[in-house]
Amino acid sequence: MKRLTIMLSATLFAAAAQAQVTPTSEVQFEATTGPVTVKSVQPPIPNSDDYQATVAQLDQNGDGVVVRSEVPADHALASEFRLVDTDRNGRITDAELSNWK
Known part of the structure; x- marks a missing residue:
């Protein structure tokens, strides 16, 4: 049963890895079973x-x-304006915008 679970997990992981478009980051580390590379x-x-x-x-x-x-209209701030305008006065200041990063 344990072997089946491991094989199934490996198959699902391989399918997910093939589905990715372009990895944005990659991390490598040494596990007890050998080197491991994780791609975002x-x-x-x-x-x-x-x-x-x-x-x-x-x-x-x-x-x-x-x-x-x-x-x-196509700027990210257009849909997040109320979130950034923390004092709800309808105006965004430098201080409010600098917290939006």
Whole structure:
């Protein structure tokens, strides 16, 4: 029974490894049974550059804050605006945006 479980686990692991598109990270370590390599199957976030945005980049009218209408619809901040606007005043400051990384 134990051998069947190990074989089944190995088969499922191999299928998952083949399904990955491009590994984003790889870790190697030495186990008691020999060297082991673990590859991440997490694809990169398509809009990861959005999380590096600054108020200066998004502030269209130059008032030093970002309001919802200044955020492009396809920007990650568009869907997370309420989360980032921690004081719920409808404006995102440098301090609020720096905590959104």
